Amino acid sequence: MVRNPSNREQFRPADHDAEHFLLTTVVGSYPKPTWLTRAKKLADDSESGFDERALAEAQDDAARLITHEHERAGLDTVVDGEMRRDEMVEYFAHRIPGYEFNGPVKVWGHNYFDKPSVVSEVEYDEPWLLEEFEFTASVATRPVKVPITGPYTLARWSFNEAYDDEAALAYDLAELVNEEIHRLVEAGARYVQIDEPALATTPGEHAIVGECLERIVDGVPEDVRVCLHVCYGDYSKLYPAINDFPIDEFDVELCNDGYEQIDVFRSPAFEPDLALGVVDVHTAEVESVAEIKSNIEQGLKVVSPDRLTVSPDCGVKLLPREIAYQKLENLATAAREIEAELDADEIEIAGPSDD
């Protein structure tokens, strides 16, 4: 069952001058500045004289820069672009006792990933994202969203040497995610996003993800917005199961294939808020404001405007940085124009039940 989607109002900026409010956000990752990538390489080379402290300073600078870049683009909620994270599974596995690394494995072609092995029961040790959140919140003037790789994906994209099955591992990891969220909430976080791309590859296992989410939100206050991001899946296999997930918002990519699957979510009625991808992250062509506006209108087929969030399809880290920025800026502009048109009654809302 959905939690409390009405907690979105807290993200309406004080100076928001439209009556309607489409929450604008990002999925998380952003292209790293070239100098940060070079700094990381230098820090990995013990002979360079560029030490961990220098790298930490570079990461702070990059996090500040990208947080501000998100604000300049006009987004209502921001992320630091995951400047401190290399990869979505590795980052967490390095911080969770029970994981071990053996070396890179192939994903495709010459793209590799340090796929970790779970060799003993996973445990919670030091916070994973607390410093990242506290720093970003301290430099941001807008509310900060915290993306966290979900337990199902952490389990599926690891070698499981220790647990009877991946579900058992995922449930234990979900307890750790819950612990982390409690710390983040204590530090002031009000918007967390659980990333579960692995669910798209094995949609038949949605019940496991549902169980994980129950554990993840246990004791998390209702004013904390919990979003679930899934991407590049066959949603006819996930919907309407996601209506039973304890989340406030479901974030999904649909722009890349021209909203071919949008109708899947129209019946039965969509229960959580919808966060819809309105720019493609796999094409370097910047969508025009007009194009993005018509993409936003696709979302209005599923939910009313007060329940629509707009974001890119997925993390934008593979795009050139200027392109990523332009897409976000156009996304924010398009949302504001749609709000004005809604205020002026210039948009026919199709509504989930109409055709």
Place this chain on the structure above:
Amino acid sequence: MTELVATTPGLFPLPDWAKSDLADLKGRQKADLISGDESNAVVSTYERARAAVVDDQFDADLDLFVEGQLRWDDMLAHPLTVHDRVEAGRIARYYDNNNFYRDPRVVGELTPSGDVGVELTAASELIDETAPLQAVLPGPYSLADLATDAYYGDEREFLSALAEFLAAEVDAFPDHETLFLLEPSLVESPPGDDVAEAVPEAIDVVASATDADVVVHTYFGALGEKTYAHLMDADVDAFGLDLVADDREATVYNAVEYGVPDAVALGVADGQNTRIESAETLRERASWFTEQVPMADFDTVYLSTNTELFYLPVNRYREKLAALAAAADIEREVSA
């Protein structure tokens, strides 16, 4: 008496130095993947990598050596993606894994290419008759399943064209002791009724191109009953069966119900998990199968991983090879 033979289905992980050297030389994008006309620098890097994995097999003391298939960027689709009359299409998911390959789009007649034969000849020179060579190819059904046909126009015709193509590749192979035809698609997307009968015929076409022992190796689970029954019509020396997958009871059922050739390749070590099984565990898994199929009198049991090995980091892949060799060595000859 049953002879135990330690081997693998091939498709090894690249040594870590080759992973980064080749990424630098070739690039990481779709257009940078192997095409069949590599530069000298790329060719010589693969030669060094091939020598390294041949050494790995010497170190492990396997009974049959594979070439390693390190150039197969597109995994089992490789023999097609390097072909002149095939276009490298979209990036597609490789079975149920977090791995991807270029979907080969066949746009013209599949003439013999000799690509795999060149690799095997190079491996054979490295091995220099100190160990027997095992050739590895995708089976015709899996190759058809992984590819897109834009030329032959009919599913059965496409399957038979792929069988002829693979047979022509085998013609160019150096001497080899065994030929593993990898057929995971028989499990993952089993043939429909209209094609099911054509599968053993297609396999026979490839098998008849060699004097070596031919093993049709299946994995990612148990074969469906119908597929298994049809496969019994194929004129091959052995079936390869996945004993790691959760549905392994179904594999025993198939063998009891429909019979099994006198030789069998048992996928006893998990090619997709870093957990290393002991030699004893591997032997127990093999006995678990053979003891439940009492009417069969196996003359050869190949001990293998269930899947290809590229899913593993290099240290664990080496340990898997060693465990397989040790499992076959516990006692050289046992009765089944």
